[in-house]
Amino acid sequence: MSEHTKENKGPLLEVKNLETAFPIDGEYYNAVDDVSFTVDRGKIVGVVGESGCGKSVMSLSIMHLLPKGIGKIKGGQILLDGKDITNYNDKEMNKIRGKDISMIFQEPMTALNPVFTIGFQLEEVLFNHFKISKKEARQKSISLLRSVGISRSEDVVEEYPHQLSGGMRQRVMIAMAIACQPQLLIADEPTTALDVTVQAQILDLLKEVQSINDMAIVLITHDLGVVAEMCDDVIVMYAGEIVEKTSVEELFENPKHPYTEKLIDSIPKMGVKQDRLGSIPGIVPSLKNMPRVGCKFADRCPRAMPECTTITPLLGEVKDGHEVSCILYDESRPKERANA
Amino acid sequence: MLKYTLRRLLGMIPMLLLISIVVFSLAMFMPGDPLGGEIDPTNSDPEYIEEMREKLGYNDPIHVQYWTWVTNFVQGDFGKSTQYKVQVSELVKSRMLNTLFLGISSIVITYIFAFAMGMTAGRKAYSKLDHFIGGLNYFGLAVPNYIAGVVIIYFFSFKLGWIPFGGSHEIGLQPGTLEYWISRFHHVLAPAIVLGALSTASYTQFLRNDIIESSRKDFVRTARAKGTSESKIYNSHILRNSVIPLITFLGFDIVTIVNGAVITEAIFTYPGIGTLFLNSVNNRDYSVLMTLTMFFSLLVLIGNLVADLLYGIVDPRIRID
Numbered sequence: 001m002s003e004h005t006k007e008n009k010g011p012l013l014e015v016k017n018l019e020t021a022f023p024i025d026g027e028y029y030n031a032v033d034d035v036s037f038t039v040d041r042g043k044i045v046g047v048v049g050e051s052g053c054g055k056s057v058m059s060l061s062i063m064h065l066l067p068k069g070i071g072k073i074k075g076g077q078i079l080l081d082g083k084d085i086t087n088y089n090d091k092e093m094n095k096i097r098g099k100d101i102s103m104i105f106q107e108p109m110t111a112l113n114p115v116f117t118i119g120f121q122l123e124e125v126l127f128n129h130f131k132i133s134k135k136e137a138r139q140k141s142i143s144l145l146r147s148v149g150i151s152r153s154e155d156v157v158e159e160y161p162h163q164l165s166g167g168m169r170q171r172v173m174i175a176m177a178i179a180c181q182p183q184l185l186i187a188d189e190p191t192t193a194l195d196v197t198v199q200a201q202i203l204d205l206l207k208e209v210q211s212i213n214d215m216a217i218v219l220i221t222h223d224l225g226v227v228a229e230m231c232d233d234v235i236v237m238y239a240g241e242i243v244e245k246t247s248v249e250e251l252f253e254n255p256k257h258p259y260t261e262k263l264i265d266s267i268p269k270m271g272v273k274q275d276r277l278g279s280i281p282g283i284v285p286s287l288k289n290m291p292r293v294g295c296k297f298a299d300r301c302p303r304a305m306p307e308c309t310t311i312t313p314l315l316g317e318v319k320d321g322h323e324v325s326c327i328l329y330d331e332s333r334p335k336e337r338a339n340a
Numbered sequence: 341m342l343k344y345t346l347r348r349l350l351g352m353i354p355m356l357l358l359i360s361i362v363v364f365s366l367a368m369f370m371p372g373d374p375l376g377g378e379i380d381p382t383n384s385d386p387e388y389i390e391e392m393r394e395k396l397g398y399n400d401p402i403h404v405q406y407w408t409w410v411t412n413f414v415q416g417d418f419g420k421s422t423q424y425k426v427q428v429s430e431l432v433k434s435r436m437l438n439t440l441f442l443g444i445s446s447i448v449i450t451y452i453f454a455f456a457m458g459m460t461a462g463r464k465a466y467s468k469l470d471h472f473i474g475g476l477n478y479f480g481l482a483v484p485n486y487i488a489g490v491v492i493i494y495f496f497s498f499k500l501g502w503i504p505f506g507g508s509h510e511i512g513l514q515p516g517t518l519e520y521w522i523s524r525f526h527h528v529l530a531p532a533i534v535l536g537a538l539s540t541a542s543y544t545q546f547l548r549n550d551i552i553e554s555s556r557k558d559f560v561r562t563a564r565a566k567g568t569s570e571s572k573i574y575n576s577h578i579l580r581n582s583v584i585p586l587i588t589f590l591g592f593d594i595v596t597i598v599n600g601a602v603i604t605e606a607i608f609t610y611p612g613i614g615t616l617f618l619n620s621v622n623n624r625d626y627s628v629l630m631t632l633t634m635f636f637s638l639l640v641l642i643g644n645l646v647a648d649l650l651y652g653i654v655d656p657r658i659r660i661d
Contacts, residue, residue, distance in 0.1 A: 094567040095567065102566070105561070110557065111558045115584075115654070116580070
């Protein structure tokens with residue numbers, strides 16, 4: 001759909017060594033630290049990790065939606081469809097936001113403007129990117145609402161957000177996000193704030209719009225169940241870094257990183273009687289107290305060794321397409337040490 | 341909405357009755373009475389005075405006096421001004437035009453300045469410009485209008501001669517002509533600015549703070565994610581939300597149009613309701629005083645009603661069916 005699609009045969013989104021920092025007491029600390037990954041066309045990539053691991057900051061960095069004057073991209077590159085958008089300004093970003101990449105957020109209750117009608121907010125994205133008449137935009141928004149499963153869409157365009165339920169609002173957000181048929185959709189915990197039954201519907205809807213429009217999705221979640229159901233590839237993040245990266249089947253069958261193992265441990269299993277679910281003691285260290293050397297997970301890791309606090313692990317490929325960052329695996333040890 | 345309005349209007353009746361009792365009692369408690377203005381000042385015979393008191397009803401029991409006042413009042417008979425010897429309604433009518441003119445000019449000035457400054461300061465929050473606007477506003481809040489008025493008259497009328505000292509227009513101009521209206525604007529400008537300074541300052545700071553708060557809301561991020569331009573985000577998405585709390589002020593403004601000018605009108609000797617009110621207090625012109633107080637109270641009630649109805653228009657969440 002976009003002009004530049006034909007040229008570029010590479011991945012749709014390429015993030016290289018991204019570093020995003022926030023200032024604390026005048027000093028910048030990396031909330032996203034040296035993160036690299038790619039998203040291929042039409043694929044769903046899951047990003048998992050607990051609260052505070054930097055997954056939202058990473059997605060906001062890609063959209064250039066970090067809080068103004070606070071967070072900033074310190075290093076690395078973001079390539080969308082082969083074009084480097086890392087240093088795009090607001091005006092340049094506004095041309096692609098909503099059109100080539102769009103985003104849906106965690107809180108459908110507050111993500112819509114309470115004083116404008118659904119129709120107005122939906123049509124806005126169309127007016128931002130296309131030259132169309134009011135009438136066409138209205139028709140388009142009605143059909144978009146219908147395509148996201150809102151049956152009385154003629155009425156809903158005239159309604160205000162407070163008249164809709166949480167699930168309906170998230171549907172509206174999805175309609176907005178797919179209005180211009182973007183190539184990439186970033187979904188930041190799209191189901192976290194919803195009821196369980198509604199969650200399943202929204203996930204089904206996302207899958208459906210993904211296959212119809214052949215878009216790629218970066219699905220940010222802390223729910224491995226969602227990942228198992230939706231994704232092709234998975235990125236596990238911890239404390240601003242990627243600790244494991246692989247396909248979804250491989251992740252569940254053959255998790256490598258102790259953190260991933262513990263995460264999978266914490267999901268209830270069918271047919272197995274468990275007294276207590278596995279949990280990981282402690283929380284993600286705060287930005288200021290982040291260890292500078294060694295593995296950031298070391299003090300919570302059940303398999304930590306003395307070396308873990310002195311050797312900083314690197315992301316290494318342990319198997320075809322399976323990368324992990326833990327010195328339990330030689331591939332993760334920094335080269336000079338591995339050779340020594 | 342019509343039903344709601346009617347219900348609110350009906351609800352005003354008991355409120356106004358209570359207010360009338362308070363107004364009447366306060367007038368009774370004030371020292372002296374307007375008798376002096378009603379009788380022949382050259383005749384000081386105690387018998388004549390007593391006779392006049394009886395005739396004018398000052399010797400009736402209080403509830404009878406109250407009843408007489410209320411029944412006359414609702415029939416549109418507000419009494420006669422003891423000071424000017426004319427019907428109160430005539431008196432108020434002649435002054436009302438001037439006051440409305442002053443009040444509306446002041447509000448227009450307030451709105452223009454407050455929206456321009458508030459939106460700029462909110463968008464460029466914590467910048468030098470924001471601090472400058474903030475400083476200006478706190479100065480406006482801190483300087484009482486009677487001082488601002490005197491200073492303006494001293495510099496701009498006395499020293500520079502740019503604006504007239506007082507009055508509402510040049511004497512001898514034909515009402516309705518262009519010169520007449522220019523003269524009116526010329527006369528109203530200084531009092532309108534002084535009158536508006538206080539509310540401009542509070543409007544501006546209020547709007548600024550609300551814009552800053554709204555700009556952190558999730559829906560702003562959604563709008564950005566849609567590729568909406570920054571100016572559209574501020575001028576439409578944020579402003580539309582930030583206007584809602586300002587409606588509360590608008591209710592007060594309606595009252596301000598009519599009575600907020602008491603001091604300002606006195607300083608600029610502007611012949612409006614404010615000056616009339618002050619004079620009637622000084623001269624114990626009860627009928628004028630009570631009429632105006634009732635009128636101001638009614639305006640407060642109407643102002644609140646208008647504000648409530650407007651809330652429903654700007655905020656769909658509290659729309660009234």
